[in-house]
Amino acid sequence: MTGFDPRCTQEPPLAIEVILQLDVFGIILYAALTFMALVSMLLYMEECVYIYRKVSSNKKSAIIWVNGAAPVIGAMSCLGMWIPRATMFTDMTSATYFAIVVFKFLILMIEECGGDEIFLRQSENKTFRISTGPCCCCCPCLPQVPITRRSLFMLKLGSFQFALLKVVFTILSIVLWTNKNYDVADMTISGAAIWINPGVGILTIIALWPVAIMFMHVRNTLRSVKIIPKYAMYQLVLVLSQLQSAIINILAMYGTIGCSPPYSSQSRGYLMSQQLLILEMFIITLVTRLLYRRQYDPISYSEGEEEKNVILAIESGEHCGKNNH
Template sequence: MDVTNQTFDPRCRQQPPLAIDIILNLDLFGIILYSILTFMAAVAVLVFIEECVYIYRKVPANKKSIIIWVNGAAPIIATMSCLGMWIPRATMFTDMTSATYFAVVVFKFLILMIEECGGDEAFLKQSAKKTFRISTGPCCCCCPCLPRVPVTRRSLFLLKLGSFQFALMKMVFTILSIVLWTNGNFELTDLNITGAAIWINPFVGVLTIIALWPVAIMFMHVRITLRTLKIIPKYAMYQLVLVLSQLQSAIINILAMNGTVACAPPYSSQARGYLMSQQLLILEMFIITLVTRLLYRRQYDPLPLAEDDDEKEKMVLPSETIENTA
């Protein structure tokens, strides 16, 4: 076929191959690559299960489910990427599952930072005379003139609500997208004004930015207080999962839809872009799973110390009042 007509090769416009077709067409390099990536995804899940057992035994009850949710981000994404790699026609569903899970993780990470401070009441008590700096990313990092907001029960509730809406609405839009897809109204590659994807995806993007803002505000507020609990590297891993699972995948998929990623039958250009994204995510999430295991498996519970501090305060305050009255 002439070079100028390569983009019209019918093999580059066909649906993604079935799982059995992938297995039958794998060469030696493909067998090794798929085996290694599948092994990485399986190890990530096993590490996560072992971490869950440790958390269940060693971590206080108020933090168990939160830490398990946060730790599960990388293994879940690696597992969904592995399924999408073996079953290319299920890519839309595996990506939606990963995105929905991470939407919950965004809210859980905000709650984790509050719980590390001792919970809502302890946080409000410690920050009674402090303020939130809202001129932070991803919304207002370029607006240093914004006023600081006092730390109150109402402002804390608004921060929680800002992240919770994403966890809720992402699930709603995922279900809506699947329902529309079954009716033939939702297609990721359909960028026409009459398509559902062109309306749903930007709106979800706005909700994502709104949800990330409260987490950034809270992190800027507690990063010094929770420095001994490794909150900075934990936040870095959370941000890295966000960038790799959302931004990296979006860039590769956009390049594939524009034809920048060449087709390689039986994979079309778009299907090959999804394949590359999933293979990269398996490797990246495997590494992140190992790093997060080191961060969360340590003894970092501040609750006994907080109780000791409270007891010391109760012992010190009466003596101080006696001296003042004298």
């Protein structure tokens, strides 16, 4: 190619090189995005304190994990923006955190229904519709599955395997990378990425299926706790952090996104993806904070009284997890 710049094939720049090459617009852009990531984390920490003080113990862990998805991804994207050579590690951290969020969102829906025992009691003689995405949305002929302790356990297991195995694959990828056997851009048959990444993709689809099944079952009974917009935010984080980033990175890998020294084409693709994610996760953090913060009051009754109130609320036709004083 005429006029090809050899710097387009070099490694991502060091952090000091990023700082030195910034112009006025770059300084303003980086400062604004860093400010957004910092505010997101501060809002999340404040929200954790609020949840810890005012939410019942059975929901605290799940809500804190789910609320942290956007701030953590935004913070990791900010680190990757400033330190381009750490992009692989920041992306892996974000993906691993979100794998745990998938499982925690399933647990949150169950806890909003009062926990396993109350959910099973109120769902007796009912069924799960398994013909839903992302696995079986095109298979309406699939039979309904009775709601039992075993089927509930299988749903939990389906999501938990992703949280566990994603950590395992992340550690394996880092170990192989240190031995120069793992490269995200190496899509040859002899590269480790071509085997690990599709495996993680399959695990992701398997993990998302139980969450979708549970959501389809409880979306009406939990409407009053805004489960639909909460699920929408969870799905939006998934699409933006996984699908959007994958599309940009693939375009960069095949040269569709041009290089801009000191950034190669692939490094520039990562940079664009991270900058978009910081802005998007900042907005999602604000929306998620409104959805979760406004739902809860200080807990002033004992655990036994809490369960009794949940049962009375269910029997009176209100949502599964609403506690009335």
